[in-house]
Structure formats: C-alpha cells, structure tokens
Amino acid sequence: MTLLSEVIAKIKELKAVYGYDFNIPNIYGVADFRRNEFVFLAKKAVREVIKEHEDELDRLKKNILVQKCMKAIMKLWTNPELYSTLEQIVEQAYEYAKN
Numbered sequence: 001m002t003l004l005s006e007v008i009a010k011i012k013e014l015k016a017v018y019g020y021d022f023n024i025p026n027i028y029g030v031a032d033f034r035r036n037e038f039v040f041l042a043k044k045a046v047r048e049v050i051k052e053h054e055d056e057l058d059r060l061k062k063n064i065l066v067q068k069c070m071k072a073i074m075k076l077w078t079n080p081e082l083y084s085t086l087e088q089i090v091e092q093a094y095e096y097a098k099n
Contacts, residue, residue: 003049003065004072004083004090010045011038011073018044035077042073053094061097068093 001009020037046069050062057065072086 002087002091003053003069003094004087006049006052007042007045007069007073008076010049011041014041014044038077039074042070046070046073057097058099065090065093065097 015037018037018041020033046066050057050066050069054062069090072090075082075086
C-alpha cells in the first residue's frame, strides 16, 4: 500500500466520523461544503498518516513529504485521472524523506 493510498483510506475513515450532514437546509449550496469538508479531511488524514511513519522519516525532510502529499491530494480533487502520476511523485518524496 502506497502512502497516497493510505491517505485516501484515512480520508474515507475520517469522513464517517467528521462528515457534514448535507440534509440541513442552507442558502449557499452544497458544493462549497463538499470542497471544504474534503480539504479539512485531507489535511487531517495527511497529518495522521505522517505520524504513523514518523519514526522512519528524517525530521527536516518531513515537510517536503507533507507538501507533496497535500498537493497530490488537492490535484486529485479536480483531476482524478492523475492518480498514478501523483502516486509516483509522493513515493519519490517518501523515499527521499526516509534517507
């Protein structure tokens, strides 16, 4: 299981706990709520997955991995067809942060 797929699995877990209730009446529309929910869950998921791998990562290179992971997740929101390319980029950053 790659790091990006771990983050996506964690987002699915967190959605069950922290997901919005879209059945409430609102005047703003649901699209903004969905995007904001995804951003919130993605940031939380990245933090939790990085904490799980924290002992094997270099402290100074961990920030690069977090940035690459967040950029990949946000790009997946609009371009899901880039999954394999972004997965490779995140894995390269993960290998770099491990050394």
